[in-house]
Amino acid sequence: MELAITLDANAPLPLHQQLYGELRHAILSGRLRSRQRLPSTRMLAQRLGVSRITVSQSYDRLLSEGYLQTVVGSGTYVCDQLPDDLLQPEAVEPILPQPRSPISLSTYGERVRCTPFTLQAEPQAEISFRYGRPGLDDFPMALWRRLLVRHCQTSDTWLDYATDLQGYRPLREAIAQYLTRARAVICNPDQILLTNGTQQALDLIVRLLIEPGEWMAIENPGYLSARRIFLSHGVQLLPIPVDESGLQVHQLPSTQQHPLRLVYVTPSHQFPTGALLSLPRRLELLAWAQHNEALIIEDDYDSEYRYGSRPMPSLQGLDTSGTVLYLGTFSKVLFPGLRIGYLVLPPALVPIFAQAKWLGDRQLPNLEQRVLADFIHQGHFESHIRKMRTRYDYGRRVLVDALHTQFSDRAEILGETAGIHLMVRFHLPFSDAEIIQRAEQVGVGLISAKPHYLDASGEKSGEESGIRNGEVMWRREFIFGYSELSDTELQEGIRRLAIALLGESSSRFSSLPSQETHSDPESFADCFSPHISQDGDRL
Numbered sequence: 171m172e173l174a175i176t177l178d179a180n181a182p183l184p185l186h187q188q189l190y191g192e193l194r195h196a197i198l199s200g201r202l203r204s205r206q207r208l209p210s211t212r213m214l215a216q217r218l219g220v221s222r223i224t225v226s227q228s229y230d231r232l233l234s235e236g237y238l239q240t241v242v243g244s245g246t247y248v249c250d251q252l253p254d255d256l257l258q259p260e261a262v263e264p265i266l267p268q269p270r271s272p273i274s275l276s277t278y279g280e281r282v283r284c285t286p287f288t289l290q291a292e293p294q295a296e297i298s299f300r301y302g303r304p305g306l307d308d309f310p311m312a313l314w315r316r317l318l319v320r321h322c323q324t325s326d327t328w329l330d331y332a333t334d335l336q337g338y339r340p341l342r343e344a345i346a347q348y349l350t351r352a353r354a355v356i357c358n359p360d361q362i363l364l365t366n367g368t369q370q371a372l373d374l375i376v377r378l379l380i381e382p383g384e385w386m387a388i389e390n391p392g393y394l395s396a397r398r399i400f401l402s403h404g405v406q407l408l409p410i411p412v413d414e415s416g417l418q419v420h421q422l423p424s425t426q427q428h429p430l431r432l433v434y435v436t437p438s439h440q441f442p443t444g445a446l447l448s449l450p451r452r453l454e455l456l457a458w459a460q461h462n463e464a465l466i467i468e469d470d471y472d473s474e475y476r477y478g479s480r481p482m483p484s485l486q487g488l489d490t491s492g493t494v495l496y497l498g499t500f501s502k503v504l505f506p507g508l509r510i511g512y513l514v515l516p517p518a519l520v521p522i523f524a525q526a527k528w529l530g531d532r533q534l535p536n537l538e539q540r541v542l543a544d545f546i547h548q549g550h551f552e553s554h555i556r557k558m559r560t561r562y563d564y565g566r567r568v569l570v571d572a573l574h575t576q577f578s579d580r581a582e583i584l585g586e587t588a589g590i591h592l593m594v595r596f597h598l599p600f601s602d603a604e605i606i607q608r609a610e611q612v613g614v615g616l617i618s619a620k621p622h623y624l625d626a627s628g629e630k631s632g633e634e635s636g637i638r639n640g641e642v643m644w645r646r647e648f649i650f651g652y653s654e655l656s657d658t659e660l661q662e663g664i665r666r667l668a669i670a671l672l673g674e675s676s677s678r679f680s681s682l683p684s685q686e687t688h689s690d691p692e693s694f695a696d697c698f699s700p701h702i703s704q705d706g707d708r709l
């Protein structure tokens with residue numbers, strides 16, 4: 171056998187491992203063919219100028235891994251069938267399957283197909299008022315990393331399957347304590363089911379508590395992603411209007427007139443209007459649900475951030491008859507990629523929800539649950555909320571101030587006392603699409619509230635809308651997220667908007683750097699290359 175083998179006595183890798191690597195490579199590359207006989211250990215050792223033990227050790231390893239085989243009385247050979255070959259599928263020409271007929275879907279599959287959606291791009295403008303994300307640049311990354319590393323170094327139990335159907339108990343304890351203290355939720359850890367965010371909690375609720383074809387009430391406007399879940403399950407939706415005090419509870423029909431199984435509400439910061447459901451309405455809603463044997467889904471997605479007034483007690487905390495299913499999420503307070511939320515359930519519903527959750531996805535990732543439990547127990551969670559509340563409160567005031575200054579009564583501000591977004595209703599003679607387009611031209615990204623309205627009457631009714639040149643004028647309502655923007659960006663964004671929508675230049679921000687003060691909307695537009703805007707239909 172004439173085989174070039176290079177060994178380096180000074181290399182850190184022991185000689186037997188080097189020889190093993192060289193021989194293995196020779197076999198895999200075909201320089202040593204199957205059934206080819208190898209020299210005896212004595213001969214190869216002599217030829218390479220190494221000890222016989224070195225050669226034996228590398229042969230032994232190749233034998234144990236199935237690259238070589240010995241034939242008694244004859245010698246050592248390269249195996250017929252190599253282990254690596256066994257792992258490789260045979261190369262075949264890829265042929266796309268050609269089903270003879272379309273694959274039929276289940277009823278659920280058909281419904282999903284009939285309510286298609288895409289995760290649409292958000293505005294990519296230089297200053298984007300997109301909403302729904304916290305200020306991720308202020309997330310305490312070093313601290314989170316330290317907690318992660320500590321768990322990786324000190325235990326390995328998180329590598330295994332979880333044994334708790336409801337989720338990691340210390341995390342449920344931490345959440346129960348927090349909710350009792352901060353949100354006046356009445357619960358213990360046994361009532362909590364940890365979920366993959368609000369999305370999964372809503373999906374479980376409709377799968378377990380309502381039949382396709384049955385009715386539930388939703389806020390109008392309301393959270394689009396929730397609506398999509400309900401529709402995909404074939405639930406019939408009754409939209410109930412919202413005003414500045416939240417859901418108009420008196421518009422809920424009695425179940426004798428109209429059977430309703432569930433009501434979905436965002437009482438502490440109505441999405442998207444930001445309205446706070448007043449205490450009388452909270453009590454009225456609870457009384458209605460008890461009287462009509464309906465259940466209330468309370469989505470408390472961002473009420474950690476309430477400015478200037480005491481938080482209103484949760485519906486769940488006011489309830490005395492177990493009619494409220496309370497949902498929370500860490501998407502807005504920490505980060506949405508964490509995918510951890512929670513469902514506080516009436517005790518009788520816990521086992522069935524836990525089983526259904528387990529059937530769907532078995533469990534949440536163990537490591538993140540442990541890190542989050544530490545994060546809350548060690549006090550970091552609430553201090554992060556305090557810090558972020560100060561930041562958002564400042565941004566919110568800058569935004570409100572800029573809107574007042576630039577637009578005066580042509581921009582009506584709604585729902586600014588909580589959360590991380592507010593809503594603006596423009597009193598301007600433009601359609602939503604025109605407003606978005608004009609904003610784009612000055613490098614500002616806006617998202618219309620339009621997709622969050624359900625019914626056609628919502629599109630056409632009301633003093634806020636009208637018909638111009640045959641086109642339905644929408645309400646001109648836009649959701650302004652402010653959590654990701656600096657005060658300079660917020661001011662600059664609104665200043666540009668004023669130029670784009672009012673056709674005026676503003677000298678009121680004279681303290682801003684001079685290159686940011688443009689007077690001509692046309693030439694200003696040329697300075698930016700905005701992206702295609704969407705109609706605001708985002709999740």
Ligand SMILES: Cc1ncc(COP(=O)(O)O)c(C=O)c1O
Pocket residue numbers: 302366367368369370393436441469471498499500501506510511709
């Ligand atoms: C009303 C409402 N609920 C819940 C969420 C968060 O959902 P998840 O926990 O699935 O991230 C959002 C996100 O935008 C929301 O607007």
